[in-house]
Amino acid sequence: xxxxxxxxxGITKIFPGVRALDQVQFDLRAGEIHALMGxxxxxxxxxxxxxxxxxxxxxxxxxxxxxxVHFKSTRDAQKAGIAAIYQHVTAYPHxxxxxxxxxxxxxxxxxxxxxxxxxxxxxxxxxELNADFDSRALMGSLSVAQQQMVEIAKALSVHARIIxxxxxxxxxxxxxxxxxxxITRKLRDEGVSIIFISHRFEDMxxxxxxxxVFRDSRYIGTYDVNGITNADLIKAMVGREINELFPKxxxxxxxxxxxxxxxxxxxxxxxxxxxxxxxxxxxxxxxxGARRTEVVQTIFGAEKLTAGKIFLEGQPVKIxxxxxxxxxxxxxxxxxxxIEGLILDWGIxxxxxxxxxKSFVQGIFLNEKKENLVSKQLAExxxxxxxxxxxxxxxxxxxxxxxxxxxKALGSDFKVLILDxxxxxxxxxxxxxxxxxxxxxxxxxxxxxxxxxxxxxxLGMCDRIVVMCExxxxxxxSREEATQEKILELAMxxxxxxxxSV
Amino acid sequence: xxxxSGRTIAHIKQRSVGSVLLRWxxxxxxxxxxxxxxxxxxxxxxxxxxxxLLRGLRETLVSGMIVFPMAFILLLGDxxxxxxxxxxxxxxxLGLVYNASGSIWLGILAAVATGTVCGLINGLLLTRxxxxxxxxxxxxxxxxxxxxxxxxxxxxxxxxxxxxDWFKSLYxxxxxxxYYILIIFLVLAVIFGLxxxxxxxxRQMFAVGENKRAAKYAGIGVEKIRLIVFTLAGFMCGITAxxxxxxxxxxxxxxxxxxELDAICVCVLGGISTAGGxxxxxxxxxxxxxxxxxxxxxxxxxxxxxxxxxxxxxxLVVVVMIPTVQDLIKKHRIKK
Numbered sequence: 001x002x003x004x005x006x007x008x009x010g011i012t013k014i015f016p017g018v019r020a021l022d023q024v025q026f027d028l029r030a031g032e033i034h035a036l037m038g039x040x041x042x043x044x045x046x047x048x049x050x051x052x053x054x055x056x057x058x059x060x061x062x063x064x065x066x067x068x069v070h071f072k073s074t075r076d077a078q079k080a081g082i083a084a085i086y087q088h089v090t091a092y093p094h095x096x097x098x099x100x101x102x103x104x105x106x107x108x109x110x111x112x113x114x115x116x117x118x119x120x121x122x123x124x125x126x127x128e129l130n131a132d133f134d135s136r137a138l139m140g141s142l143s144v145a146q147q148q149m150v151e152i153a154k155a156l157s158v159h160a161r162i163i164x165x166x167x168x169x170x171x172x173x174x175x176x177x178x179x180x181x182x183i184t185r186k187l188r189d190e191g192v193s194i195i196f197i198s199h200r201f202e203d204m205x206x207x208x209x210x211x212x213v214f215r216d217s218r219y220i221g222t223y224d225v226n227g228i229t230n231a232d233l234i235k236a237m238v239g240r241e242i243n244e245l246f247p248k249x250x251x252x253x254x255x256x257x258x259x260x261x262x263x264x265x266x267x268x269x270x271x272x273x274x275x276x277x278x279x280x281x282x283x284x285x286x287x288x289g290a291r292r293t294e295v296v297q298t299i300f301g302a303e304k305l306t307a308g309k310i311f312l313e314g315q316p317v318k319i320x321x322x323x324x325x326x327x328x329x330x331x332x333x334x335x336x337x338x339i340e341g342l343i344l345d346w347g348i349x350x351x352x353x354x355x356x357x358k359s360f361v362q363g364i365f366l367n368e369k370k371e372n373l374v375s376k377q378l379a380e381x382x383x384x385x386x387x388x389x390x391x392x393x394x395x396x397x398x399x400x401x402x403x404x405x406x407x408k409a410l411g412s413d414f415k416v417l418i419l420d421x422x423x424x425x426x427x428x429x430x431x432x433x434x435x436x437x438x439x440x441x442x443x444x445x446x447x448x449x450x451x452x453x454x455x456x457x458x459l460g461m462c463d464r465i466v467v468m469c470e471x472x473x474x475x476x477x478s479r480e481e482a483t484q485e486k487i488l489e490l491a492m493x494x495x496x497x498x499x500x501s502v
Numbered sequence: 503x504x505x506x507s508g509r510t511i512a513h514i515k516q517r518s519v520g521s522v523l524l525r526w527x528x529x530x531x532x533x534x535x536x537x538x539x540x541x542x543x544x545x546x547x548x549x550x551x552x553x554x555l556l557r558g559l560r561e562t563l564v565s566g567m568i569v570f571p572m573a574f575i576l577l578l579g580d581x582x583x584x585x586x587x588x589x590x591x592x593x594x595x596l597g598l599v600y601n602a603s604g605s606i607w608l609g610i611l612a613a614v615a616t617g618t619v620c621g622l623i624n625g626l627l628l629t630r631x632x633x634x635x636x637x638x639x640x641x642x643x644x645x646x647x648x649x650x651x652x653x654x655x656x657x658x659x660x661x662x663x664x665x666x667d668w669f670k671s672l673y674x675x676x677x678x679x680x681y682y683i684l685i686i687f688l689v690l691a692v693i694f695g696l697x698x699x700x701x702x703x704x705r706q707m708f709a710v711g712e713n714k715r716a717a718k719y720a721g722i723g724v725e726k727i728r729l730i731v732f733t734l735a736g737f738m739c740g741i742t743a744x745x746x747x748x749x750x751x752x753x754x755x756x757x758x759x760x761x762e763l764d765a766i767c768v769c770v771l772g773g774i775s776t777a778g779g780x781x782x783x784x785x786x787x788x789x790x791x792x793x794x795x796x797x798x799x800x801x802x803x804x805x806x807x808x809x810x811x812x813x814x815x816x817x818l819v820v821v822v823m824i825p826t827v828q829d830l831i832k833k834h835r836i837k838k
Binding site for chain 1: 509510511512513514515696700701702705706709712713715716717718719720721722723779
């Protein structure tokens with residue numbers, strides 16, 4: 001058995017009012033990929049920040065190669081050979097790849113930057129990783145997957161022996177993920193130890209030899225990946241068994257509510273048509289870059305459309321801005337809920353009532369008592385985990401933030417609800433709750449359009465599935481005929497034609 | 503749908519003494535008291551003399567009118583540096599129209615119309631071309647508006663507005679002991695405060711200032727609100743120009759210089775963040791009266807204007823550091 005190179009014991013981190021970590025332990029062996037899993041808010045990110053010296057633990061001990069260490073800052077951690085690649089790439093988009101790789105440790109001689117040497121070294125690092133771009137490319141021109149590769153190159157440039165990856169696959173397509181797997185395995189074979197955080201079970205199975213689970217700021221256990229099942233892990237992560245994750249109830253489908261015909265927006269998508277009926281959940285799926293989000297943003301009036309028609313209950317409608325869409329009864333729960341869906345600095349109550357302020361007006365003033373009461377009821381309706389309606393939205397976990405966004409939509413009188421990746425970045429428990437709410441909404445007569453990249457929820461929740469590929473609808477499948485393989489085939493229809501192989 | 507887990511969420515705010523004391527407005531009020539105490543001890547027999555005090559306050563009220571619209575603009579995360587030039591141009595127009603027509607009413611109307619149009623121009627530029635930075639656009643229009651005024655007036659001044667008694671009394675007239683302008687100022691403070699904190703429009707302004715994208719997705723007409731607020735600022739410049747003419751009776755092309763920075767200074771001291779979305783109008787009002795009384799009190803003991811500026815500047819630096827110090831105290835407490 002390989003030696004243990006990093007060990008943490010009894011780590012406790014206290015933030016105002018909460019124990020973000022409570023007596024947590026962890027160990028990492030040389031040349032190992034160790035997965036770290038847990039629901040959102042389980043303390044994974046805080047734990048990483050303690051290792052990296054961003055936060056200092058109140059209690060506990062950290063041993064690196066058997067020696068106790070105390071990192072006061074990220075610099076200390078980096079000097080000790082630990083590098084982290086965060087979920088959201090923290091790069092300088094206007095600088096070149098090489099400049100990003102060498103940020104903080106530019107190659108200098110007599111105080112002058114050695115550009116040639118830097119570009120050469122950067123290129124050789126990129127070559128090692130099989131990158132398909134040049135070190136002189138601008139960071140901002142790269143895809144997320146490529147930017148991550150730059151981050152990995154950056155870690156290699158400081159000769160990191162331990163690399164922490166925080167949800168690196170969250171924004172990647174399947175193929176990009178596989179490329180990342182390849183690189184990660186290569187690093188492991190070269191003796192680098194890797195802590196891999198992910199919500200995806202497939203990541204863990206593909207890479208890790210051991211997995212550690214955190215729940216509610218506590219350490220639950222470390223298991224060998226060999227022989228463990230999804231059910232075991234879910235149980236460890238949520239402390240209960242989830243038997244039915246996708247409970248779309250049987251709903252009698254009603255009249256057609258929304259129909260779009262030949263929607264086009266130059267440079268984004270072309271000739272997109274679909275319809276959705278009362279009580280129906282329509283899935284809109286495809287790979288990253290299929291332009292699903294752009295389609296629904298256009299329907300919602302947040303972007304301009306160049307051609308096509310929108311019909312609501314059989315009548316043609318013009319939608320130029322979100323306010324008009326909402327007036328007609330079309331609601332959108334945006335993908336990027338922290339930027340488009342919520343005002344993070346506001347209480348959840350004010351977030352919920354923002355779209356329907358007019359209904360709280362008495363005379364000319366807002367009746368805040370009534371407002372608070374209604375927002376409380378809506379927040380409770382979706383079972384938000386919060387103490388008061390004044391709790392800041394930023395203080396909630398991803399899943400509960402999503403519930404607040406749903407509650408906000410429930411406050412309006414919508415006929416059509418468009419949910420863009422409603423369970424992205426949401427933990428298992430909150431996911432089930434969101435599916436349940438969606439089922440109830442369908443029963444209540446909403447027509448629902450759900451964008452999702454997650455195959456199980458598309459297959460489990462949707463009555464019909466529209467698959468998009470590079471800005472066009474490539475096919476439509478009924479619930480009965482849909483399978484994972486058929487969806488993927490449609491989603492890659494165009495790519496197979498242009499690239500020859502998948 | 504019923505609550506599934508039986509969890510309830512409170513909807514009535516619990517206010518603790520600590521949280522009230524830590525509010526920015528409370529701290530400002532303490533500073534306000536301190537300023538009064540210092541002023542009083544410097545000149546005990548003169549400071550609380552009502553007529554002196556009111557006259558001292560009145561000095562600051564004309565430029566103070568700009569604080570109201572500036573609070574709205576900062577709240578949106580915008581800025582308007584053109585208000586000084588706008589007031590100057592509006593006042594110039596007032597004088598010209600009055601002298602040409604002989605009607606002060608026509609003059610006022612023309613001034614308010616000029617101010618409003620200037621504000622509308624700012625608003626249209628910024629909302630039609632959203633990529634433009636408000637600081638740059640209004641810096642340019644400030645030069646433009648004042649430049650037009652300079653072009654019209656040259657080295658001369660337009661005068662004679664104080665010949666109309668009732669117009670002059672807009673600034674000098676009193677109801678009992680209280681100047682009309684102070685009453686108008688306080689009424690405006692109440693109106694702007696209510697709009698900001700108690701109406702749908704006010705809440706939407708806060709939303710726009712916090713997060714324009716979220717506001718847009720919530721169906722709020724972000725650009726419409728910005729256009730309205732910039733136009734309103736222009737309208738208030740017209741009103742301010744009216745009081746300016748009543749006060750001075752003549753207008754030169756350097757009129758109302760620095761009004762924009764005075765107003766921004768008061769708003770920031772009052773806790774209205776230039777990043778948008780934060781602050782209260784009562785806070786801005788406490789800050790306004792603190793600075794006004796400080797100027798008056800220091801003036802009483804014959805401290806020169808320039809020195810007063812040094813003191814106010816230094817005070818500002820100290821005061822804007824308070825939130826940082828507060829955070830440190832909070833962190834310290836939590837550690838314990």
